[in-house]
Amino acid sequence: MLIPTRILVPTDFSQYSDTALLYALDIAQEYKAQVYILHVVADRIGHTIDDYGLTPRSIKQMEAKMIKGARNKLQKQIDKFPQTNTLEVFSEVVIGNPSEIILNTQKDKKIDLIVISSLGKTGLAQYFLGSVVRNVLKGSTCSVLLTK
Numbered sequence: 057m058l059i060p061t062r063i064l065v066p067t068d069f070s071q072y073s074d075t076a077l078l079y080a081l082d083i084a085q086e087y088k089a090q091v092y093i094l095h096v097v098a099d100r101i102g103h104t105i106d107d108y109g110l111t112p113r114s115i116k117q118m119e120a121k122m123i124k125g126a127r128n129k130l131q132k133q134i135d136k137f138p139q140t141n142t143l144e145v146f147s148e149v150v151i152g153n154p155s156e157i158i159l160n161t162q163k164d165k166k167i168d169l170i171v172i173s174s175l176g177k178t179g180l181a182q183y184f185l186g187s188v189v190r191n192v193l194k195g196s197t198c199s200v201l202l203t204k
Contacts, residue, residue, distance in 0.1 A: 058199055060089045060169035066158050066188075067095050069129050072173035074136065076203045080171040081139045083201075089169075090144040094161055095130050096154040097122050123149050155191035167198055174202045 065080045067073040077093065084091045097119070110118075126149040134140050134147060150157050162170060174189055193200055 058169065059087050060084075060199075061087070062090050062092065062165060062167045062169070064092045064094060064158070064162055064165065064167040064170045066154070066170070066172050066192075067093055067130065067133060068173075069095070069133055070173070070175075072175040072204065074133065076171045076173040076201075077133065077137065079201065079203050080169075081137055081143065083169070083171070084143050085139060090146065091140075092161065092165055092167065093130065093134065093145065093147045094158065095126050095147075095149045096157045097126055097149065097151045098154060099152050119151055123151065154188045155195065158188070158192050159195045162196060162198060169199050169201060170196055171201045171203065174204045 060083060063080045063084055065073075065077050067077065080091055083089065127147075130147050130149060134145065148161075150161075158170070158172075161167065170192060172189055172192060189202065193202075
């Protein structure tokens with residue numbers, strides 16, 4: 057039987073991510089596990105330099121604003137759940153390819169359970185998260201709990 061000690065919860069700040077986080081926190085309380093909450097800012101901005109005449113400096117400024125905004129949103133999401141006050145909860149915002157970052161975090165932090173929503177934000181983001189979930193399922197070396 058799986059007794060998790062480190063749980064990773066990727067989030068896109070949607071209500072579906074809230075559900076995944078709630079499941080992860082319940083499991084963490086039961087087994088006294090650490091919870092790592094991760095938001096990945098997709099690195100697609102850097103690919104538009106030539107298309108829109110952006111400079112490396114302006115991209116760095118935009119990325120810094122995006123990271124700051126994402127950290128604020130992540131803290132607000134964490135604050136919704138009072139049980140985070142009684143658990144070891146770590147949060148991180150990273151720029152990169154979401155599925156690659158999730159899988160690298162799983163290995164680096166020795167995560168033994170990933171709790172991730174099978175759904176995400178509406179529109180293109182929902183399709184994008186679907187591919188992220190598919191890649192995480194395919195590449196993960198630990199158990200993955202899908203929520204909806």
